[in-house]
Amino acid sequence: xxxxxxxxxxxxxxxxxxxxxxxxxxxxxxxxxxxxxxxxxxxxxxxxxxxxxxxxxxxxxxxxxxxxxxxxxxxxxxxxxxxxxxxxxxxxxxxxxxxxxxxxxxxxxxxxxxxxxxxxxxxxxxxxxxxxxxxxxxxxxxxxxxxxxxxxxxxxxxxxxxxxxxxxxxxxxxxxxxxxxxxxxxxxxxxxxxxxxxxxxxxxxxxxxxxxxxxxxxxxxxxxxxx
Numbered sequence: 581x582x583x584x585x586x587x588x589x590x591x592x593x594x595x596x597x598x599x600x601x602x603x604x605x606x607x608x609x610x611x612x613x614x615x616x617x618x619x620x621x622x623x624x625x626x627x628x629x630x631x632x633x634x635x636x637x638x639x640x641x642x643x644x645x646x647x648x649x650x651x652x653x654x655x656x657x658x659x660x661x662x663x664x665x666x667x668x669x670x671x672x673x674x675x676x677x678x679x680x681x682x683x684x685x686x687x688x689x690x691x692x693x694x695x696x697x698x699x700x701x702x703x704x705x706x707x708x709x710x711x712x713x714x715x716x717x718x719x720x721x722x723x724x725x726x727x728x729x730x731x732x733x734x735x736x737x738x739x740x741x742x743x744x745x746x747x748x749x750x751x752x753x754x755x756x757x758x759x760x761x762x763x764x765x766x767x768x769x770x771x772x773x774x775x776x777x778x779x780x781x782x783x784x785x786x787x788x789x790x791x792x793x794x795x796x797x798x799x800x801x802x803x804x805x806x807x
Contacts, residue, residue, distance in 0.1 A: 586661060587684050591727050598720040598727075601680040602639040602659035606630070609644030609664070619645035619667050622653045636677075642666050642687070651675035656711065657721075660729060662686030668704040670696050675704075679711040680721045683729030692734035700736050740765035746807070749775065761806030762799075771799050 589603045608629045613620035620627040627633070627646060634640045640655045642664035649669045657680040660666050665688040668674045683689045691706075692698040706724060713719050724731075743765060746757040756775075767773075777793035 587659070587727075591682075591684070593727060596718075596720065598725070600659060601657035601682060601721055602641050605639035605641050605659075607634060607638055608641045609646060611644075613646065614644035614663065616645050619647035619665065622646050622648045623650060640678075648674045648676055651705075654678070656680075656709075658682070660684060660687030660689055664688070665690065668692065668698070670698045670704075671702065673703050675707060677707040677709055679709040681706065681724045682721070683724075683726045683731055685728035687729040688732075689724075689726075689729070690732045693732060694734050697734035697736065704735070736766070738766040743767075748778075758807050762802050763806030765806075767799065767802065767806075769799050769802060773797055773799060 587600050587603065589600055590597050591600055606629065609620070610627055610629055613627050623633050625632050634653075634655045636654050636656065638655045640658045641661055642658060643661040644663070645665045645667075647667040647669055649672060651673055653674070653676040655676075655678045658666070658676070658678045660681075660683045662684065663686060668676075668691045670692050681689070691704050698704045708723055711722075713722065740760065743762060744759040746759040749756050773796070775795045775797065779793065
């Protein structure tokens with residue numbers, strides 16, 4: 581069971597107290613978009629009490645059913661309140677830019693469902709905006725935070741999401757030999773892969789900053805055997 585009372589200016593978690601980045605905002609979902617079978621479009625003026633879609637300075641309270649259908653959704657902060665549902669359309673490319681996204685108790689953020697995942701040819705992105713921590717001096721936010729709410733993410737099914745390299749990748753190399761087939765794993769051209777750093781940091785993290793050697797690359801070709 582989830583508490584259905586609205587969040588206050590702060591929210592107490594198991595470990596700490598975090599600020600509510602949208603507390604006091606009057607930008608909410610219109611009554612016509614509450615208790616409906618089909619969510620209202622984020623970019624439709626009639627979806628919002630302000631009579632206009634959110635902009636880059638908006639503190640958005642999602643307390644009804646809303647769906648993002650394009651790559652233009654933007655806000656300063658988004659709070660999904662009790663009874664609120666925010667969906668990403670699985671049949672088209674979607675994007676939400678916001679400094680903070682908080683899913684409170686009784687709220688739902690759905691980026692694809694088990695029976696309706698983000699389609700193979702589509703992308704769904706959350707871009708976290710790098711904005712000042714005006715009301716968050718301890719820097720708890722600037723990210724996606726789920727506080728007793730529900731977050732579901734379903735995309736293309738992959739047999740394996742981690743594959744080991746068969747040979748140590750060298751600096752400047754544009755080819756990686758794999759120990760197991762990328763094709764069997766469900767990988768394909770155009771997918772992005774992350775190559776984590778393999779070295780130990782020489783400086784203790786309490787004494788300095790460990791350099792991030794992680795690299796991100798896009799697959800441009802896969803061998804016929806997937807290796």
